[in-house]
Amino acid sequence: MTPQRESVMAAVTQLVHATPDQVADAVPGVDLTTVYRTLETLEHIGLLAHTHLGHGAPSYRLAADDHVHVVCHRCSSVIDAPAGLADQLSRQLAEERGFILDRSHFTVFGTCADCAAGSSHD
Amino acid sequence: MTPQRESVMAAVTQLVHATPDQVADAVPGVDLTTVYRTLETLEHIGLLAHTHLGHGAPSYRLAADDHVHVVCHRCSSVIDAPAGLADQLSRQLAEERGFILDRSHFTVFGTCADCAAGSSHD
DNA sequence: ATAGCTGCAAACGGTTTGCCTCACA
DNA sequence: TGTGAGGCAAACCGTTTGCAGCTAT
Numbered sequence: 001m002t003p004q005r006e007s008v009m010a011a012v013t014q015l016v017h018a019t020p021d022q023v024a025d026a027v028p029g030v031d032l033t034t035v036y037r038t039l040e041t042l043e044h045i046g047l048l049a050h051t052h053l054g055h056g057a058p059s060y061r062l063a064a065d066d067h068v069h070v071v072c073h074r075c076s077s078v079i080d081a082p083a084g085l086a087d088q089l090s091r092q093l094a095e096e097r098g099f100i101l102d103r104s105h106f107t108v109f110g111t112c113a114d115c116a117a118g119s120s121h122d
Numbered sequence: 123m124t125p126q127r128e129s130v131m132a133a134v135t136q137l138v139h140a141t142p143d144q145v146a147d148a149v150p151g152v153d154l155t156t157v158y159r160t161l162e163t164l165e166h167i168g169l170l171a172h173t174h175l176g177h178g179a180p181s182y183r184l185a186a187d188d189h190v191h192v193v194c195h196r197c198s199s200v201i202d203a204p205a206g207l208a209d210q211l212s213r214q215l216a217e218e219r220g221f222i223l224d225r226s227h228f229t230v231f232g233t234c235a236d237c238a239a240g241s242s243h244d
Numbered sequence: 245a246t247a248g249c250t251g252c253a254a255a256c257g258g259t260t261t262g263c264c265t266c267a268c269a
Numbered sequence: 270t271g272t273g274a275g276g277c278a279a280a281c282c283g284t285t286t287g288c289a290g291c292t293a294t
Binding site: 052070072073079085086088089092093097098099100101102105106108109110111112113116117 | 174192194195201203207208210211214215219220221222223224227228230231232233234235238239
């Protein structure tokens with residue numbers, strides 16, 4: 001655990017969800033390359049997890065923070081839902097196909113209630 | 123419907139799942155930029171849909187081909203599962219949160235049976 | 245004439261690579 | 270003194286933008 005790694009962990013902890021770019025901004029003095037390499041390392045040893053919350057950069061968070069993501073692609077809001085939301089699907093995939101769902105990577109897209117209500121704009 | 127658009131539709135139909143790059147390879151003489159713009163247009167008018175099957179480029183397919191994707195991130199295999207797989211989750215999100223799940227964009231990740239069995243590597 | 249589509253080239257965002265340096269076992 | 274971590278710059282991939290030419294109203 002180098003100082004840079006401690007800083008990156010601290011930044012992700014504080015930001016809850018963070019792209020590599022956001023992490024780099026939060027840890028001035030640490031090179032962006034180092035941020036990428038560090039995020040990868042920390043994920044590999046199981047401290048962090050990432051998922052894709054949209055078209056851009058991936059979002060990192062603490063692996064211990066076990067929840068799934070529900071993203072509105074109209075307003076881009078991200079809802080953190082309890083991990084249990086994926087349980088039934090997870091069970092079904094396991095039973096029918098022996099497939100082990102990775103919940104940490106689980107994100108679904110759609111239209112949130114607010115956007116569905118005021119569904120004027122595209 | 124220009125000739126280029128017909129070609130792109132034909133290519134996606136034939137490839138089943140195709141990245142913009144793969145489409146461009148399948149339609150020589152059509153510029154990559156045109157492929158991007160055409161895929162976007164065809165998606166907008168409801169003929170195509172795309173989802174993200176991994177870290178790289180998005181994958182386009184016919185919108186009429188209504189299924190969800192299950193991806194093994196160990197061997198990168200893509201399983202096309204019936205759209206019904208998402209029904210329970212879809213219902214739950216609608217009831218609890220008024221969230222309308224977009225099935226065309228639905229992809230889940232995990233470890234397939236084969237990789238889970240021979241789980242030596244990585 | 246006008247509007248929309250195409251091609252080409254350049255810009256762009258996000259990420260990775262190569263290489264050289266430094267710190268510490 | 271050798272191994273791993275960090276910094277910097279350049280390459281890289283996928284995508285978008287600007288612009289000019291073409292085609293079919």
